[in-house]
Amino acid sequence: MPHSKGNGSMVTIRDVAKASGFSSTTVSIVLNDAPLARYIPPVTKKRIERAAEKLGYRPNQFARSLRSKRSHTVGVMVFDMTDPYCTLVLRGIENTLYQASYLPILTDVHNERSRFEGYLEMLLDRRIEGLVVLANWLFLDINLLADLEKSSIPTALIDCELKGDSMSSVIVDNELGGYAALDHLHSLGHRKIAFIRGPKTLADSSPRWRGVRNCAKIHGIELNSHLIVELPDSRDPLSSFEAGQKLTETLIKQELPFTALLAFDDMTAFGAIRALTNAGMRVPEKCSVIGFDDVAASALCTPALTTVRQPMEAMGTDAVRIVLEGIQSVLEKREVIAHHRKMAPELVVRDSTRRLM
Amino acid sequence: MPHSKGNGSMVTIRDVAKASGFSSTTVSIVLNDAPLARYIPPVTKKRIERAAEKLGYRPNQFARSLRSKRSHTVGVMVFDMTDPYCTLVLRGIENTLYQASYLPILTDVHNERSRFEGYLEMLLDRRIEGLVVLANWLFLDINLLADLEKSSIPTALIDCELKGDSMSSVIVDNELGGYAALDHLHSLGHRKIAFIRGPKTLADSSPRWRGVRNCAKIHGIELNSHLIVELPDSRDPLSSFEAGQKLTETLIKQELPFTALLAFDDMTAFGAIRALTNAGMRVPEKCSVIGFDDVAASALCTPALTTVRQPMEAMGTDAVRIVLEGIQSVLEKREVIAHHRKMAPELVVRDSTRRLM
DNA sequence: TCCCGAAGTTCGATTTAAATG
């Protein structure tokens, strides 16, 4: 493998030209297989390719980008890497970009506005060709989006519903998921069910709850308002564990009996399980628990958590596909059209729910 | 905020020159506060800065990089994003890079050799100034490293011990950690202890086990070879959960009593807990379990896992610091010196271990 | 006109050398 020389000295296209005995123009044409390459005889091509190979020539991306105005780079903006939700989405993003020979620049906003702005400028300066935003805990703000829109870079938001034709979005169908969760508990015979709803400010909360209510209505399940509590607003993923635990403790103290608990998400469910277990209400023997997301930990803990899975990797993949298509449109000077995908969740039955005896 | 115009048209340094009435040379000098800026009167500076501001001038990074040969970019290579170990390390990496105004290009090797090579070339082509490799499940291969070494880019490996002066390394002190784990169980009164060792090919395994043996020797703990099993080789983080479960089942079937289990890492511990619970050996009542790493899930599951924490975020931070220092050395044409850090782990006592009654 | 190849311009910023008063 005759490769780069390793020392700092770079071999340029002119070196290849000299070594092969042709001009740099010809070298460029051959090595890029440009349209004009049709006219160049195989012998010449061979000679040039051989020379390039021998010298370990690698085109300078800076020069190339300067000329072509392309960076082959996509920005990835996450609002909180620490959220276990991110991992699989990122994998989907990375994988799809790799297949298209794009490289991701990863930024983590830490849920801070200043950081968002700082990173956005940096990314724009690098002339990213597309942007994927994983807005799992987005402090939704019109101004931010406005700033983004005028950049005219194909953008897809994951986990943040929005209409409009300037940016695409990929979300899970929360309503379907909420429905599926309650339907599962109901099918196991549970009737006295406690609920931990999502925080008001989170966009996911209300459609998910709508699904729950729909299901309740259809099956004639009575929703006891004393058994319905709500997560406080917060930007910290860990806080939903703690809040889940605390809220469940208050639920238990009421001494209103319930045989199952539907948690807003997996983190909340983990907190609930902790509280239930501490109170001697074993899961699932005394109380079934269902979550939402299917975070990695859900399959790992004992009992394994029954939950409604978001197709996270697929969501990452889809977001990138949309962005890639947008990039293509920009290149061909077509209009970039926004897509709004709502992906179906999937009920994953494990050991934290059980038929009511 | 008079900002970029948003449409594709870019404003160049020449536009600023024209608008301010000076040459692009002067504009460059002023805007970069170059040495020559000393001679330029404040009035001129003001005029130029104002013009740049008004036009929303942002220097073209491609052109800048082409000239300066700098990318202000660091490559981050992960062997498997899916490994929960990554999250916090990545956060440390990202945070430290951000503070130094560097941007990370994230690549996930998926434990595949071809992908490693493909990504390495892409990163080199982008002229990354430094490289951080998170080699949590590295199929250690001399050739790979050799390829990397000759690139002469400041590099730090996390979680992969190595000597030599070409690359830096940051690892946890496995021996200390192994010692601490057993010491904890011993201090709780456990004497009949089962062990799940790490796979042979993993560099962490043997020092960690050495620490365990040291501790056993010092405290006179008898290591029953029938209670010692070993994880098979694998590159899949999930597999250590499954293997942990299976191995624990065989351990249980032997009917050799044990009151505690020391697992190679947290994933293994989760598998062990599953098996123990299924067999009716409640944790921690019937059997204490201790892990290693302190992955996010460890604090979430019930009972919360007692474990030996790796300072993951700090390890990411340190690796970047080392790389950044290396970049500085390269800039100043000094020799890049490799550092080898071994960080102290920390025992985190939670609910999966309990005093033997 | 078709084929092959080269000279020269361009991308946008930095920097050296030099020109003004």
Place this chain on the structure above:
DNA sequence: GCATTTAAATCGAACTTCGGG
């Protein structure tokens, strides 16, 4: 010589134009 400013060269690749056979 000094303060102030700038023309011109440079970085490396890609593209446009042109010439010779």
